[in-house]
Amino acid sequence: MxxxxxxxxxxxxxxxxxxxxxxxxxxxxxxxxxxxxxxxxxxxxxxxxxxxxxxxxxxxxxxxxxxxxxxxxxxxxxISIYDGKIKVIKHSKKTMDGYTVENIALESFPGFYVTGNLYRPLQKQKQYAAILSPHGHLDDKRLKEDVQYRSAYLASKGAIVFAYDMVGFGENHQIRHKMPISL
Incomplete structure (x- = not known):
């Protein structure tokens, strides 16, 4: 509560x-x-x-x-309902101390991708905590050290973390952040 x-x-x-x-x-x-x-x-x-x-x-x-x-x-x-198969683009996977991180893009509806980094623990578990980590209202915040450290730490402790770009920020420039529906 x-x-x-x-x-x-x-x-x-x-x-x-x-x-x-x-x-x-x-x-x-x-x-x-x-x-x-x-x-x-x-x-x-x-x-x-x-x-x-x-x-x-x-x-x-x-x-x-x-x-x-x-x-x-x-x-x-x-917002239209998208019931198709979600397309996922993954690349540049790096194995670090206790976790992996890779670039990822998810097609949230046809032609529109949510971009970010996916942090995953190396140790296999039956269940994982899932954390969605939007970057906030700063340019390229997802790429700043504090976000990377936090995401890496949480992944090394067993959580799956998706640090993603908000609409119009980072690598996500398909539409502008100032578009009213993105606010």
């Missing part, structure tokens, strides 16, 4: 977006202004939220509303 509550707080902090029409700000009064809360503000918000959703049933209802609004905001209903 704390993870879900933390996710809610993360998405409620407020933000600006860059579009072809310039900078636009989220104006929904339910979204807090600013990019972060102080420790004291965060504690206050957690207390407020814990009073609003203090049972599994009340949180379930709120989680459903959050999920529906995220899907509506992403315009999920406008």
């Amino acid at each position: 704390l993870l879900l509550l933390s996710t809610k707080i993360l998405f409620s902090q407020g933000f600006k977006i860059e579009t072809d029409q310039g900078t636009q700000y989220v104006t929904d009064e339910r979204v807090c202004n600013g990019r972060y809360w102080t420790e004291e503000e965060g504690k206050t918000k957690l207390e407020e939220f814990s009073n609003l959703w203090d049972t599994a049933q009340s949180w379930g209802k709120r989680a459903k509303a959050i999920r529906e609004n995220l899907l509506a905001g992403m315009q999920w209903d406008k």
Whole structure:
């Protein structure tokens, strides 16, 4: 529950977006202004939220509303369903100390590829933790040392990590990041 509550707080902090029409700000009064809360503000918000959703049933209802609004905001209903075989391009595999890393491109829908690096542990296991690691809003962030170290460490400890480029960043330039549906 704390993870879900933390996710809610993360998405409620407020933000600006860059579009072809310039900078636009989220104006929904339910979204807090600013990019972060102080420790004291965060504690206050957690207390407020814990009073609003203090049972599994009340949180379930709120989680459903959050999920529906995220899907509506992403315009999920406008994205075509791709039920074909996913094409995977892999190359340049390197075996390192306790893990492997290789370049990978996945065709997420016809003609559009998600690019990134796939880190896998060398030691075989019955099950693996899977971690999706978007790079954040920096140019070529996936290629920076901190992302590579984190991904390599997690893989060496048994997780499979896919560090991928967001739309319009890194090797993914098929469409621009400023395209409204990519935001």
